[in-house]
Amino acid sequence: MALNMKEVEHVALLARLSLSDDEKKIFGEQLSSILNYADTLNALATDDVEPLTHVLPAFNVFRVDSIRPSMQQKEMLTNAPLAEEGQYKVPKIM
Amino acid sequence: MSENYETVIGLEVHAELKTQTKIFCSCSTAFGAEPNTQTCPVCAGFPGVLPVLNEKVVELAIKTGLALHSQIPEICKFDRKNYFYPDSPKAYQISQFDMPVCIGGYLDIDVNGEKKRIGITRAHMEEDAGKLVHQGDITTTPFSLVDLNRCGVPLLEIVSEPDLRSSQEARAYMEKLRSILLFAGVSDCKMEEGSLRCDANVSVRPTGQKEFGTRAEIKNLNSFRALERAIEYEVKRQIEALEDGEEIVQETRTWDEEKQLTRSMRSKEEAHDYRYFPEPDLPPLHISRDRVGEIRDEMPEMPEQAQERLVKDYGLPEYDAAILTLTPESLCFLDQCLSHYPDAKMISNWMMGELSRLLNQNNQEISDCKLKPADLVHMLKLIDDGTISGKMGKTVFEEMFSSGKSPVLIIKEKGLVQISDEGTLLPVIEDIIKANPKVVEDYKNGKDKAFGFFIGQIMKSTRGQANPALVNKLLKERLDCL
Secondary structure (H helix, E strand, C coil), X not given: CCXXXXXXXXXXXXXXXXXXXXXXXXXHXXXXXXXXXXXXXXXXXXXXXXXXXXXXXXXXXXXCCCCCCCCCHHHHHHHCCCEECCEEEEECCC | XXXXXXXXXXXXXXXXXXXXXXXCCXXXXXXCCCCCCCCCCCCCCCCCCCCXXXXXXXXXXXXXXXXXXXXXXXXXXXXXXXXXCCCCCCCEEEECCCCCCEECCEEEEEECCEEEEEXXXXXXXXXXXXXXXXXXXXXXXXXXXXXXCCCCCEEEEEEECCCEXXXXXXHHHHHHHXXXXXXXXXXXXXXXXXXXXXXXXXXXXXXXXXXXXXXXXXXXXXXXXXXXXXXXXXXHHHHHHHHCCCXXXXXXXXXXXXXXXXXXXXCCCCCCCCCCEECCCCCCEECCHHHHHHHHHCCCXXXXXXHHHHHHHHCCCHHHHHHXXXXXXXXXXXXXXXXXXXXXXXXXXXXXXXXXXXXXXXXXXXXXXXXXXXHHHHXXXXXHCCCCCHHHHHHHHHHHHHHCCCXXXXXXXXXXXXXXXXXHHHHHHHHHHHHCHHHHHHHHCCCHHHXXXXXXXXXXXXXXXXXXXXXXXXXXXXXXXX
16 A cells, blocks of 8 residues: 555654655655555454454553652753743744 | 524533542642642653553542443553644653543433433543643743643543533533532542633534534633633624635634633644554553442432432422532531431521622632531521521621631620510510600501501610511500500
């Protein structure tokens, strides 16, 4: 299943990637090959197989609802490129 | 014009679940902390961290589902909802897509005496996002500040069927849902703190048309009033657009409280595709029927059961019962009164009258007022035995409300005791009759006003403390035997 150019552009927009025409072509081909592999899987007969929601045979992994100390504000903001008044500073959105 | 259209509304309500910690980490959920002091690598979305589900969140979600008559499936799971916005540092929200914790359900609303059943589509668990503060003027500022304290606070999103047909029905639904959540003890429902929020999907269609019209989703509805107003504005806007031959665009709009209008939030070209996929970091849940049974057994009384009890056991009118069961605190107050005083209607009158008036006036909730149920009951008994009049009761009530003092103390301090002793009242009455022979004449000639004049004089000379019923009786006897 090959992706057309419009679909590649749509996926790039969703991922907030700006791609050159050459890149669109390269990534379009790579994505198509991934989808082709999914088609291979789709071709398998799975009528007798239970649907799976997770690859591990685990379920009901819980924590109790009790507070543990959070990290210090200063520590948390160490990684922020910009910070002000104890908050992350980001380019405006609206 | 508007009568040619039918309004169709569905509500998505986000209720913050009442836990100590966040849904996937052990940071506190307390409201009002300094920015970014309740975060950790998990809720701040650092790479490589693993979420671990808070068991309390699942319990409260199931409890809500049972209160809303939902089915609780045996298996549910979490999914990632992908979007870019700085309030979500992971660039995805952990939510539930196709296997939510509650499926179906309903609640009943009452609008203008008419009962209506509103369907619930589903309810799912998810994490809240952070808070964005725009610096200075929102249109010119180049920066926003981000507080991630709210990130990871557990939410239950409750989605209604598009069964609501007016802003009043939407409000009634929201109020009923709030009271159910409060009674179930699953959420604080403090709208002003954002622990109960609502988005409204609103569309209109020509009356009689089967298909729904194109809907707009309105965000930022932080009060019952905003919900009602925003829907009314939006319905008018859509009808006017249709009448002008325009097409309604499916979009997200925000309610502007200051300007009292809805505004478009997102441009059309922006792609709106969340690309949900199963959350690989969280294994699915198997909810055993035993566990559901346990939670069912622990369910407290719900507002409708309480209403039925008040009507059946205490003869309270349905209207009173509905109002007094809006919050568990109000019902608890009433119940505490009822255990010492059987006249539910009398208690209800004071609660819905004076108490509600004073609470509104002081912007208080019943839980933070000083009045104690035992004192209200005591006061009612003092009225019943004639110690004070009903009118004095109001004064006593106001004082109990503001100071929390006992009625006996207030009566003593204010010298409010009612004079119900014939031996004390008779000489007063005699004197006033003697001093006004002309008015006695008028009374004999059938002038009703004359009787009122005497009552007024007697009340004046006893500084309002005379028992009105007794004065009436004694005065009539005296005058009639003259």
